[in-house]
Amino acid sequence: MVARLRETEGPDRDLDCQIDTAIYRIEWRPYRDDARMVWGHGPDGAVLRHGREICPAVTASLDAAQALLTRALPGWSWQVHTESRPEAGFCAAVWRSWGRTAYQRHVAEALPTPALALTFAVLTALLDDPEADDAL
Numbered sequence: 011m012v013a014r015l016r017e018t019e020g021p022d023r024d025l026d027c028q029i030d031t032a033i034y035r036i037e038w039r040p041y042r043d044d045a046r047m048v049w050g051h052g053p054d055g056a057v058l059r060h061g062r063e064i065c066p067a068v069t070a071s072l073d074a075a076q077a078l079l080t081r082a083l084p085g086w087s088w089q090v091h092t093e094s095r096p097e098a099g100f101c102a103a104v105w106r107s108w109g110r111t112a113y114q115r116h117v118a119e120a121l122p123t124p125a126l127a128l129t130f131a132v133l134t135a136l137l138d139d140p141e142a143d144d145a146l
Contacts, residue, residue, distance in 0.1 A: 012133050019122050021070030029129070030065050033082055033136065068129045075128040079104060083135055090124040102127035104135050 011028055018025060066074040072090065079088055083104065090102045099120035116138070118130035 012130065012137065015069070015126065015130050015133065016121070018069065018126065021067065021123075021125070023065070023067070023069075026067050026069050027065040029068055029078075029133070033078075068125060070123075070125055072124045072128065075125045075132070078129060079132045082132060086135070088128060088131070090128050100124045100127040102131040104128070104131045 011025070011032060014025060015029075066077065068074045068078050076088065079086055083106070086104050086106045088102065088104045090100055092098070092100055099122055101120070102118045102124070103115055105115040116131050116135040118127045118134070121127040121130055
């Protein structure tokens, strides 16, 4: 999934739902054949909504990507920026600190949108977690 995110050139709703499924074990499916209205099933089969009507658009929205970071990696910091040439793409970093010198950092470079860059950095940080799922 991380490799697919690295290769995508813009927002991808299917990938959004795959990311949500991998991280939170929510299986998103179309509701009444309307692709904009979706719902999820948890591991126990219960219907889940988490206060939202759609799977978060982490590949399209910087706000959704930041919410993913906040929920998946509480206490971590983030930044997104461009290099001197905007056509080179967007870079993102996520990190957590333990005082002034110890930190863990994950970086995404040269992705086409800020949301893709931040989502990529979050997923790579989650991959470093020894309990991370192979689905990522």
